[in-house]
Amino acid sequence: MRPTIPQLDTWNLDGLHRAAEAARANADAVSSSVDDCSRAVSAAGSWHGQTKDAAARRIDEEVDHGYEVRTVLLRIADDAADACAGLKHAKTYVLDQKNLAVTQGFTVADDGRVTHSDPEKEGAAGVFQLNLFSGLDEIERLDSLFGARLRESVGDLGAMRDGQPDITLADGSIRDPDAVAIQLASMSPDERAVFLAGLSAEAQRQVVIAAPEKVGNLNGVPFAMRIDANEINIRNALTQEKAKPNRDESRVKQLEAMLSPIPNPEGVGVPDEPPVATGPEATPRLDMVDRKFVMFSTEGNGRMIEMVGDMKSGAPGVGVYVPGTSTNLNGSGSNHVAAWNLADQTNGPIFLYMEGDFPQSLTGLSDGAPSPGFAADMAPRLVDFGREIDREVAASAPGTPVSYVGHSYGGSIVGSAEQLGLRADRVLHASSAGTGVFDGGWNNPNANVQRYSMTAPGDLIGVVQSYPEGGLTIPGGIHLPGNPHASEVLGGDPDEVPGVTRLDTGFYGKNIDGHTVGEVVFGSDGHGKYWDDPASTAFQNIVGVIAGTDATAYVERGIETEWVDVGLGDNGNGGREAFDAGWATTEKELFGVENPYANPRITDNPQLGTRIDVK
Incomplete structure (x- = not known):
């Protein structure tokens, strides 16, 4: 219902909160009771025979029934709590706006209309009225939404009284x-x-x-x-x-x-x-x-696939975001925010893909980022999930292109999935660890797939990308291990694969964690800090790929700081990238330089790249 303001003023929502707590307590009681009953029967180890078997079957049925009741009670508890919180906030908002308007000499009608005797204040009256109507609209929406949900849940609870x-x-x-x-x-x-x-x-x-x-x-x-x-x-x-x-x-x-x-x-x-x-x-x-x-x-470090936004006709694109090393359920908050920002800017659904365990360290050979095992495990699951996305797109938004964005280790997962037959309309390797952990090239069923990549200058992942699968022997007979995420056909650097369009990581768009607006994305922070800056060139390029609009083409730049000098020609050259990274590490460890990449200055090609259409 849509209340009048005087009616709203009399609403006491504490009962809704108490109902939520009671439903949750009853759910816990049901769960504890059936669990205790199940454990008691299981503990009767000296009891055998048909009576024991029949009792166990009956207990299992009641345990299952109890869990179903618990499920509905928890749904009631959560919906009641959400309704209480939302309605309380909206109520406070409407009444505060009404009181503020009255103290400033405006007249507020019961339905939220606002007037003033001074014609010059007509505009201000309109603003107050818009605010009040918005708040009352929200109250009506919440009341209808949660009223329907709670009626449905109460109906389910009554229907399952005897099973x-x-x-x-x-x-x-x-x-x-x-x-x-x-x-x-x-x-x-x-x-x-x-x-x-x-x-x-x-x-x-x-x-x-x-x-x-x-x-x-x-x-x-x-x-x-x-x-x-x-x-x-x-x-x-x-x-x-x-x-x-x-x-x-x-x-x-x-x-x-x-x-x-x-x-x-x-x-x-x-x-x-x-x-x-x-x-x-x-x-x-x-x-x-x-x-x-x-x-x-x-399981493991916690797994999920979150859908941010709605699958709907008219969306310009669907995006799947696969994050990188150190990703886990407990620490997924920043990944969720990045996915939300992508959904906000693309106006389409974004799937945060975490259907498996990610490496939790950068260095462990068997359990860290160098291990191809995590990508080999998740890639076939991503292929299967891709089919599910295509199924949903066909049902709800036919013809909407689907893009996969793999960041860091996630780039290896996406590349490996393409080797196994992932169907995609667009693929973007963002600071990617490599092209894939399996032998052979990409095997996308879509012959018209568009592929993009971007890696910031001075990003340490560039060193990894530049070495082939079998490694490299440098002067002095020293053998450097290869990139375990490098396909023997494609190599390890997505930026260098023929047919892949390299995009610019560009510049930061806001002040963020020691970086300023207009500063070039560079160095170790350039590996992923742009995910936290929706206004950055790199993030906007991700948006452009998913939405199918446009993006900024790559520009190779010369960049230096007081401690590091990345020159033209360093990007993609494994020896030079290794030298640059080693020099930065030396400055940090031997001379106590906190951040060798701080305060970068562009020495060559400060301009942004050209805008290119994304098909």
């Missing part, structure tokens, strides 16, 4: 949702897609409630179902983590963030910047949306 209700399949037969979930697990992705397309929305929801841990990560399952399932899986993971005697506080914080609403990338907000509640700069928290995960697992 989850059966569902009707496309052929008219009746099946238990748990049995359907087991059947789905034995199907191919294509078979799953066809089967689920024949179910009603209600039947699909019941399958999700029955087995979210199975449905959330199955290829062939529509993304909408996977998103609903993984919301449940994340809630359950949070509950389990909080119950541990030595819980991981970083994991708790991350899971809570994954369940918290974010500004809609198509709206007016930005991540991590709260709106102003009062005053001339006042802005309501408009159009907050839930985060969406089409894959989630606590």
Whole structure:
């Protein structure tokens, strides 16, 4: 409903908060009870026979039923908490705006219309009225959204009092949702897609409630179902983590963030910047949306695939962002913000791809960035997920181009996936570790794929890129190890592969972490700092590739600091790049220079490159 301002003033939302807490407490109680019952039967090791087997089967059924009830209770708790937080903020905003207007002599009607006796203040009255209408619009949206969700959840809870209700399949037969979930697990992705397309929305929801841990990560399952399932899986993971005697506080914080609403990338907000509640700069928290995960697992260092933005007709492009070394679930906040900024600027969905473990160190030969094992493990999964993106695009946004952006180690993952047959319309290697860990060239089914690359001058990854797979022997008989991410056909440097268009990393667009607007992207920070600067040339080039607009072509520059001199011809020359990197390291370690790349000056070619159309 859309309240009047006097009605809104009487709203007490504390009851909504108490309801959320009660639902969460009841969910925990149900979970603890069925777990205790299951453990008690399992602990009866000296008891054998048909009665034991029958009791165990019955207990398993009730445990499964209890988990389904817990799932719905947690959904009620989260929706009630989100509704309370959103409505409280919007209520405060509207009432603050109303009070501010009244104190300045304006008249505020019950429905939010604002007037003033002085004609010269008509414009200011219009601003107040717009703010009030925006706040009331948000209240109406939240009320309708969460009212429908809570009614649906209460209905589900009532329907499963004696067990989850059966569902009707496309052929008219009746099946238990748990049995359907087991059947789905034995199907191919294509078979799953066809089967689920024949179910009603209600039947699909019941399958999700029955087995979210199975449905959330199955290829062939529509993304909408996977998103609903993984919301449940994340809630359950949070509950389990909080119950541990030595819980991981970083994991708790991350899971809570994954369940918290974010500004809609198509709206007016930005991540991590709260709106102003009062005053001339006042802005309501408009159009907050839930985060969406089409894959989630606590395995290894934590895994997920987040979809930021919506798959919709008219989007200029779909982007898949594969990050690099040190990526893990607990520390994925900066990756999420980068994906949000890409979705915001491209006006299309961006998938943050973390379906596997990434190396957590730069140097470990077996467990760090030099190891090709992580890329070899994730590449086939990326190929399979690419097929799922194509399936969703065909259903929701036919003809929309799909771009893959691999940063650092993620570039090796993307390159390796292309070797295995990843279909893509555009590929961008951003400060990439190499072209791929498998033998052979890229094997993209799309003959018209467009490939791009960019590496900042002085980026240490350039040293890695420049050496072939088998290594290099330098004067004195010293053998340098090769790039493990180098294809024997393509080499290790995506910037040098024929048919790849190299783009400019260019300049920073805002003051960020010791760098200033207009400073050239350079050195060790040039490897990834541009991801934190949506206004930088490099970030804008990523946007241009995904959106299919234009980008800035590469310009080789001479750049020097007080300690380092990268000259023309150094880029792509392994010996020179190694010398530059070694000199910077020497200055840092022997002479205590904090940052040898600080305060760079361009000695050659300070201009930006030409603009090129992205097809």
